[in-house]
Amino acid sequence: MTPTQQVKRAALDIGFDAVAIARAEPLVEEMKQYQEWLQRGYHGSMAYMERNPEARGDVRHILPEAASVIVVARNYYTPFQHEKGQVGKIARYAWGDDYHVVIPPMLDALSSAVAEIVPGSTSRRYIDTGPVLERQWAVRSGLGWQGKNGNILRRDMGSWFFIGVVITTAAFDADEPMEDFCGTCTACIDSCPTSAIVQPTVVDSTKCISYWTIETKGNVEFPLPIAEHLDGWLFGCDVCQDVCPWNRFETPTTEDRFLPRNDEVALYPTDILTLQPDQFVERFRHSPLKRPKLDGLKRTADYLVTPAKVMPSKDD
Ligand code: SF4
Ligand code: SF4
Known part of the structure; x- marks a missing residue:
């Protein structure tokens, strides 16, 4: 060889x-x-x-x-899959x-x-x-x-x-770029709940549910268009991947550590809201869900259980 x-x-x-x-x-x-x-x-x-x-x-x-x-x-x-209408959904990678x-x-x-x-x-x-x-x-x-x-x-x-x-520094033979097989499909662009894919291949993070639920600190409130279209997501968002035709025939991973912890692909927002710091540390050790910290998760959970929070008041 x-x-x-x-x-x-x-x-x-x-x-x-x-x-x-x-x-x-x-x-x-x-x-x-x-x-x-x-x-x-x-x-x-x-x-x-x-x-x-x-x-x-x-x-x-x-x-x-x-x-x-x-x-x-x-x-x-x-x-595994999320159930239709499930609330508290976690993105698959996590x-x-x-x-x-x-x-x-x-x-x-x-x-x-x-x-x-x-x-x-x-x-x-x-x-x-x-x-x-x-x-x-x-x-x-x-x-x-x-x-x-x-x-x-x-x-x-x-x-x-x-x-x-x-x-x-080792010089190996380089491969050729792969052909693009998106073709005329626009399923991801059409399905994004917040219109975050502003042109093909370009995602505006400031409109993306993943960005707001994972990358922002707990004291940051969501803009109204995000809060109104969370669609049950507690951590991340997989909509633009779930609808992709190339994701229909995936073979399961051989890595058991990527299996859902405790068979959970979603968490009850009410459970998150009552979670104590020591429980958070214990439960999410080596989990990507640590990233937004407990107050970040609680902030998102709060939006999921209090939709009224995002509705304009009668006086507006
Ligand atoms: S992750 Fe969700 S919000 Fe972000 S671009 Fe994809 S579908 Fe849109
Ligand atoms: S849904 Fe998949 S195949 Fe269709 S445009 Fe988006 S990335 Fe490409």
Whole structure:
């Protein structure tokens, strides 16, 4: 096997479901689009997304001798569904253990494999934790195409997968970008409850339920259009992925840690409102639901149990 075939074999043996490789070249066109997205304020209060533009545009600012970017996917689909009209829904990616806990050891194992295949090489791994444009690298490498909902899609896995990246000085053969199979479909754009997909592949976070329920602090109130269209979501939102035709035939993950904790794909908002801090810490250890903190979850739960809170008063 060639070194490229060996590293791809290693990625699959470690447990990744797909792997593709790009040359570690500057993301010139991608950065232009990213900067425009920032300039329009579509990142909302996520100021960290403005930091380190040099590294985002060129991974050689992270690893000067970088030659390749290995991009991997790990399926998190489990065969459970929300019930119609369910309130307190959790986005699918957050049903099990946090990917920030599950995936890094796999990326470390891949980095070690690279060092064995190409002695003397060095690598850095990322999964949503540094100034690396994972989605753009997924497109560059041909891991998938970017759907109109902004997510990376594959015909064999839909979009229910995490993306990890290993930047390495080892030079491997690069793959070709994947064809875009969205075609004339606009199901995600048409179904978004808050019209957050402002043009194909472009999501305005400040209109997105996921952003408000996950990324904003508990003392931040939701704008009326968000509060009125929460559609039962307590943490995140999967509407634009649930309607995607490529997500109809997903194969369940082999990672048990992505199974819903306690078989729960939703939580009763009233239970959240009475949760004590020590119970929160215990219950959501290694869970993505820790991110908005207890007061953030309670804030969203409050909107779900008090729809009147978002209705204009008679005096308005
Ligand atoms: S996650 Fe929900 S709110 Fe955000 S773009 Fe998708 S459908 Fe719209
Ligand atoms: S719903 Fe349709 S347009 Fe949207 S990402 Fe899926 S295939 Fe593409």
